Amino acid sequence: xxKALPFAFWAAVxxxxxxxxxxxxxxxxxxxxxxxxxxxxxxxxxxxxxxWRWQRLAVVSLALAVMGGAIEIIQAxxxxxxxxxxxxxxxDIAGIATGLLVLIAIGLGPVMLRRHx
Numbered sequence: 712x713x714k715a716l717p718f719a720f721w722a723a724v725x726x727x728x729x730x731x732x733x734x735x736x737x738x739x740x741x742x743x744x745x746x747x748x749x750x751x752x753x754x755x756x757x758x759x760x761x762x763w764r765w766q767r768l769a770v771v772s773l774a775l776a777v778m779g780g781a782i783e784i785i786q787a788x789x790x791x792x793x794x795x796x797x798x799x800x801x802x803d804i805a806g807i808a809t810g811l812l813v814l815i816a817i818g819l820g821p822v823m824l825r826r827h828x
Contacts, residue, residue, distance in 0.1 A: 716758065716761050716762035717762045717763070719758055719762070720755065720758040720759055720762045723751075723754065723755055723758055724755060724778070727751050727755065727778075727782075728778070728782065731782045731786065731793075732782065732785060732786070732791055732793070734791060734792030734793060744799070745798070745799065745802050748779075748799050748802040748803050748806065749802050749803075749805060749806040749809075750806065751803075751806065752775060752779060752802075752803040752804075752805075752806030752807050752810070753806035753807070753809050753810045753813075754806075754810075755775055755806075755807075755810070756768075756771075756772060756775065756806065756807045756809075756810025756811060756814070757810050757813065757814065759771040759772070759775070760810065760811075760814040760819050761819070764819055768811070768814070772807050772810075772811060775803070775807050776803065776804050776807055779799075779800050779803030779804065779807075780800050780803075782800075783795040783796060783797065783799055783800045
C-alpha cells in the first residue's frame with residue numbers, strides 16, 4: 712500500500728468537509744449539486760478502497776455515510792448559510808454504494824477476500 716493513498720483520502724475528506732460547510736451557493740461550483748455529492752462520496756469510497764483494500768473499508772464506508780448525514784445537519788443550521796437536504800445525503804450513500812460495487816468488480820471486495828482464505 713502506498714503511503715500517499717491514505718494521505719489523499721484524508722485530504723479529500725478535509726476538502727469535502729470544507730467545501731460543504733463554506734457559505735457559498737452550490738450553483739457557483741457546479742450546476743448540478745446532486746452530481747457533486749455523488750462524485751465526492753464515490754471518489755472518497757474508491758480512495759478508501761485503494762488505500763486500505765477491504766481491511767477497513769466497511770468501517771470507512773459507514774463513517775462516510777455518517778459524515779454525509781452530519782454535513783447535511785450542519786448545513787441546515789442558520790449559522791452556516793446553507794440548506795441541508797436529506798436527498799443530498801441519500802445521493803451521498805448512493806455514491807458510497809456505487810464505489811463499493813466498483814471495488815468489488817475490480818477485485819478489491821469481500822468476494823476476492825473469501826477466495827484467499
